[in-house]
Amino acid sequence: MNVRPPPSTSPSAEYRYHLLRAASERFQTTPGALDAERLSQAERQAQQTFELESLVLSSPEARDTLAPEPRLDEAVLAIRQRYPDEDSFLADLTANGLDADTLRQSLRRELVFDAVMQQVGARAEPVSELDEQLFHELHRERFITPERRTARHILITVNDDFAENRREVALARIDAVAAQLKGQAQRFGALARQCSECPTATEDGRLGAVPRGQLYPELDAALFALAEGEVSGVLKSELGFHLLLCERIEPGVEIGFEQARAKIHSVIAARRRLDRQKSWLAELRQAT
Numbered sequence: 001m002n003v004r005p006p007p008s009t010s011p012s013a014e015y016r017y018h019l020l021r022a023a024s025e026r027f028q029t030t031p032g033a034l035d036a037e038r039l040s041q042a043e044r045q046a047q048q049t050f051e052l053e054s055l056v057l058s059s060p061e062a063r064d065t066l067a068p069e070p071r072l073d074e075a076v077l078a079i080r081q082r083y084p085d086e087d088s089f090l091a092d093l094t095a096n097g098l099d100a101d102t103l104r105q106s107l108r109r110e111l112v113f114d115a116v117m118q119q120v121g122a123r124a125e126p127v128s129e130l131d132e133q134l135f136h137e138l139h140r141e142r143f144i145t146p147e148r149r150t151a152r153h154i155l156i157t158v159n160d161d162f163a164e165n166r167r168e169v170a171l172a173r174i175d176a177v178a179a180q181l182k183g184q185a186q187r188f189g190a191l192a193r194q195c196s197e198c199p200t201a202t203e204d205g206r207l208g209a210v211p212r213g214q215l216y217p218e219l220d221a222a223l224f225a226l227a228e229g230e231v232s233g234v235l236k237s238e239l240g241f242h243l244l245l246c247e248r249i250e251p252g253v254e255i256g257f258e259q260a261r262a263k264i265h266s267v268i269a270a271r272r273r274l275d276r277q278k279s280w281l282a283e284l285r286q287a288t
Helices: 013-027 036-057 069-080 086-095 100-121 129-138 167-180 185-195 199-203 217-223 257-287
Strands: 148-157 206-211 240-250
Touching: 013 036, 013 100, 036 100, 036 257, 069 086, 069 100, 086 100, 100 257, 129 257, 148 167, 148 185, 148 199, 148 217, 167 185, 167 240, 185 199, 185 240, 199 206, 217 240
Parallel strands: none
Antiparallel strands: 148 206, 148 240
16 A cells, blocks of 8 residues: 655645654654754654554544544644744744645644554453463563672773773782771772772772662672672682672572553553454554
């Protein structure tokens, strides 16, 4: 179904509205402000959404669907309020090949499109309790709050451009800090502020609550092997040498079915609505 006007004719006002919307959504500007490449991208998006909207509006469902005038008034007002005054509003419409009447008609089409798609989505198969239970059982990993560790950090960087950060000197410096922490983990914050070259030094080395995978692999493995209150040995990464303190361990917690049920229902229902809409559109295209 080719609903875009041929090149020899002027684009319809409805298409120009889609082009304006695409430019705004993708590039936060108007079509006239785009270079050739970005304008082409906006045109492709506008072409797709205009064709889809026109297809849906050709359906029997659309013929029985109306956009309530109060809702249409609200949609027009939402756009009007982006401008300082009426003249600016109308001037911008004119610059984009629209006027107040064609904008209203374009918004009417948009509201009818949305209403039809909602109607079609509502035909999706209802979600049962068994569906919810199966989803929870088959996706248990989604319902586990991962273990986190509250940590502090000391870093001595390696940089041969500075004498105090040459590798052997940096290692000696971090070894000296580690020696001061032997049996005195409570000094970690003060030493981080005094010695660390990490930005966290201003906060006594605090990294906050860290889940697995957030740090460099070497640091991550070491942190999650520490006991609560334990200081690591000297660790090495591409940045330099590190020390870590594990202040607190927050074990991972599995979210039970009843606690997760509402979210599960929403996920399944949304997926089924989308699938129903896709199949309906495919049927509509075949019938057109």
